[in-house]
Amino acid sequence: MFERFLSAMPGGRRRTVYRPPTARRMVAAMLGAALTALWLVPLPAAAQAQAQAKQAQEQVLTWTAGNSVSEYVSAPTTATAGPATLVFENSTETGNTMGMSHTLTFDVSKPGYNHDVDVDILANPFDSNGGRYEVQVDLTPGTYYYFCKINGHTMSGELVVTDDGGGDTTAPQVSGNVSGKQDPDGNYVGSATVTVSANDSESGVDSVEYEIDDTGFQPYSGPVTVDDPGEHSVQYRATDAAGNVSQVGSVSFTVVESAPEDTTAPDVSASVSGDRNTDGAYVGSATVTVSASDSESGVATVEYALGGASYTQYSGPVTVNQPGEHTVSYRATDTAGNTSTPKTVTFTVAEPAPEDTTAPQTSATVSGNQDTDGNYVESATVTVSAQDGGSGVDSVEYALDGQPFAAYSGPVTVNQPGEHTVQYRATDTAGNTSTPKTVTFTVVEPAPEDTTAPQVSASVSGDQDADGNYVGAATVTVSASDSESGVATVEYALDGASYTQYSGPVTVNQPGEHTVQYRATDTAGNTSTPKTVTFTVAEPAPEDTTAPQTSATVSGKQDTDGNYVESATVTVSAQDAQSGLADIEYSVDGDPYALYTGPIVVNQLGEHTVSYRATDTAGNTSTPKSVTFTVAEPAPEDSCPDSDTRDTVIVGDEDTGVDNANTGDGCTINDLIAEDATYANHGAFVSHVNRVTNELMAADVISGKEKGRIMRAAGRSDIGR
Template sequence: MSRRFIAALGAAVAVLGLVALPASASPEAEPPPAPAAAAAQTLTWTGNDSVTEYASAPTTAVAGETTIVFENSEATGNTTFMSHTLTFDTSTPGYNHDVSLNILANPFDANNGRHEATVTLTPGKYRYYCTIPGHTTMAGEFTVTGGGEDTTPPVVTATITGTQDGEGNYVDQATVNLAATDTGGSGVASTEYKLDDGAWTPYTAPVAVSAIGAHTVAHRATDVAGNVSEEGSESFTVVEGGGGEDTTPPTVDATVTGTQDGDGNFVESATVTVTATDNEGGSGVATTEYKLDDAQWAPYTEPVLVSVLGAHTVGYRATDEAGNVSAEGSSQFTVVADSSDTTPPTVDAEVSGTQDDEGNYVDVAMVTVSAEDAESGVASVEYKVDDGAWTAYTTPVAVNTPGMHMVGYRATDEAGNVSEEGMAHFTVVQQDTTAPTVTGNVVGEQDENGAYVGSAMVTVAATDNDGGSGVASVEYKLDDGAWTAYTEAVQVSAPGAHTVLFRATDQAGNVSAEGSATFTVVTGDVDETPPSVSAVVSGTQNSSWQYLDAANITLSALDTGSGVASVEYKLDGGAWTAYTEPVVVNTAGTHEFLFRATDLAGNVSAELPGSFTIVESGPKPGPDVCPDSDVRDTVIIGDIDSQVANIDIGNGCTINDVIDEDGDWNTHNQFVRHVKAVTKELVQNDVITRALRDRIVTAAVNSTVGTPTSRL
């Protein structure tokens, strides 16, 4: 079977951030010969269809020679044939960096997704993650022990760096660098520092000290066995550069730009650019801030786009490194609608699905609506099915009720112009009359009476093997609550008896019989212990530990009592924000953040700090991995033209290359699943939009690629 699309897509991922694999880990390389003697232990990771976590991963290991197994195959649950990597972090402070491992696995590679590598682990912690764009929340860590009792504390040393004057004082800023080692065998667990009279703080990156005056930094380290080093300390003095004390505030100004009408109003939007300098004071600009109308002061990092219609006032100020604050400036302007746009948008709809010999759609028809407006832009798209109400259009509409249907559609642009109503006519016939099957399961810690202690987890699964149209939705209802879409396991922690109902609906509209599960939750011991919370900052770093272009903040919390209820963070003095996924920061400069966690019993952890610096890097052009590209103007699948531009995806390959319509596809469904998978990654990588992906998938569904006819 041809797998040119796998090679092209794998190369595309490599251009987007993968490190070149060693020959022993390359998916195209032959498996390495068996070693003469087996490694002391084997650690296994597996991947499936999830892009947020590995299917399984180890948490502990012992030091020594180790066989690493990474399997990402159909056998481990990967049914969408997506690629994953197992990559060891060799840059984030606080982890061992002595193992360089980067395995790319795909169910269709030369090893059928199963790869092995032999490494030597040392005591301490290792961090691993997946480098494929969109999969970076797949990350974790494991602890390696020395295999024996460790009673020897670690050793920590401090180094102070920076520009020094003739008396050894640091000019403007000093940077504290800590390094810890552990010869006892269990490995370093944590390193901490305390600046002057401050609190002990986890050390994750070099600490910049710019406050003028004498300073003392204390430091200590703890190993995995709990041994704490003696406290060390270093003293130093920071003096002001520039030839004297800076008492002059910086100067700050703002310009407002954009298209203006005859009255000086800005049409559709205005862009506010703030600039600050500190030429007279000499210490340099530390921060620049702005506030729009009645909003709070916010850090200024890039020009601010204002598109809300009406009169606006923007305030701005700057602070230098010596703490001098400029006078507040302000600019007033008005944003108005584009009255010159009198042309309504154009709107169209496509109907897709399996059709019978008479052109009727079998079980379900998918209606995809698209709109364009070359002037003010599309503001909204709506549709209505038969005599139903107009509804905002966001994703393709599934119509599965048997009979004739009319789907109306229209669009409105930003200037208020409304298109003429379009209409799509089609008929749906039902062949699938068999409802899907649905099952539920309740898991958790149980007492001797079978009651669940603290909480219970309810999982629901549905299949539609007999009907054939496929599961469209799964729902559950807890006690007297409303029916709710089921997307992930449901945790029930309220004490008492509970009943959960569940049902599923297939694409043809058949609804399963309702299943039910009854269980009881009881309270355990009173939880008075707050959760533990940690943060990891990741990204590409230079030799000064600065992150190039962007950094990701990943937070994790653990609570062995009532369980974690929420995790929050606060970035650069902003408001506390609920943490749901890694936070991407791509603004150059030094950033500080706080993080905390709360458990279900209401206990709140201590607020912990972190900081990092981002600098800009230059462009990194990649190789052309598809020199013989399919360069047709649009994405064409079989004899169907999707009308989507066949662009280069960033590595010399075009969209048609990764679609691989000429591959040896066993079934039409297999080809369609492949198209859905690769276009999903193209959307995640910002190569195409969701609307363009829908067009490509519709063309794949309506094509004959993978059918017996196409293989004649």
């Protein structure tokens, strides 16, 4: 086994080399793991001082990886400037049961981060080191950005390095979590387990304490189980090595008696997700997510097996990135010991697409209250969007009025009066940055005080019978506008009841005559005079059990064989005389059905079949129908339909012996010489032949020698004399 370390290179950079691990570093790695553990057991003061002295002498920062491609299992967040040992372990002990490779790579180019440490460790549970590596570095104050550079992996994070020194005056962070089987009312069945966690990024946690139901604090050494039925409260607190004590936190819960014996196995299901190609294969990797539920004793464990391997504990979505066909078996066991019958999902993983070299697509919109000149009153909000169909968007930035670009984390509001320009750009995870774009707008002061009430109107919609009654239900939609201060509230009252807040269309389904009053108030407090709409709701017609009627036509330019030249347009129609049409769907050449929104243009050459069907609002779907047709290429255009097809070029009565070649558009050399055309004189004909033969030579249709033979024949001819 070897470990890696950094040695100095010109320019302040570091290079990574390997050397055998020493006993001192192995001890330091174990000490670092103990110091970064989440659950802390109080140490005696002397032992704690010794550990702190050891840590000050040599920092050990540990990263671990497992089956996830989206996050490291554990990673440090802070460190102190100076020498440090970086440990990266991707092994079966850290949860990697799939043999997946990961890297720990420190970025040396990303703006805003330290670039003086060059670490790039590739680890696999089955490599010669068993997936565990160490590297020696010198850290400087600032922030380092690290990530896994394997394609499809999105693991990343930041390490903040501070200067050594300064006293710790900040108390630890402490939290509590209650776990256990719960009934539908949220009570814990049989028992509840309280887990307390504490962390301190400065001097470190010294002790954690808890108490149950105000019975007095005592040392916390691990999860606390409460099994007495009734309501309970657990308080907790933590103290760091500098003596700072956290505020007391608490969790409350209720424990109830256990339910009767469970003899039913859990329900278990699985889904496969990921980017898919046109063949349905998952590109680069596929993620299998297993779900299990048990309404009685509760799920105890979920297991899965990849291919023919043994079952292993399922702790989260399983990512498979080896190309080929795969089968994942899965099962679940409840706390009563009932195990479900194993189920399987089968899928195929394909090689990932080529490297992404295309920058993201970006766009921006400006929103806010506008005056009649299009200016934004008081403020304008700029919303930036970015998409990347390759490696995915990594970051979005914006710059206001020529200032430096800053990270975009949400809509940007500008409230300073005047004209403004916002630039924006995006970078994908492959490092491609889009060309900056801009939006320009003007912010103006608000208008004078508003004393005019809003404009308000209402409309009634729904299916109507021949008498104008609304069948089954009527929907009243109220609209309000205010060109000054803007609408604040809209209210309505049904059939003489009190006014209530209007938040969307109001549906009335009680048969009989109804009256809806409505009014609106603007932000200046002006309320409109109430208005009314009156309508009648009638009983709905009998249930619809008949599917819609459908038909389709094919249109486009056709050749003599009835084929459609270059493209064919399929137009689908559907009608439903009862509940009404809900949607129309179509399928081209056996593809999955898609929603039909307008005529379908098919321009791929060959024979095609378009299937179509429709569904009404009652859920009745018509039997699929189809139309079949052929799309053909257009016939080539012939520039010389009455072409001179003699074997050789003949000028006047003289046979030049030159091959009368087709020049590519249906015309021969004799067609281009056009000896039967009208010319002003013989010289004009000779000049015409000279121009034609020059063009034919340039196109490599004739040689210079053949041009000479044609020109001599033209000069000796009587054409144009």
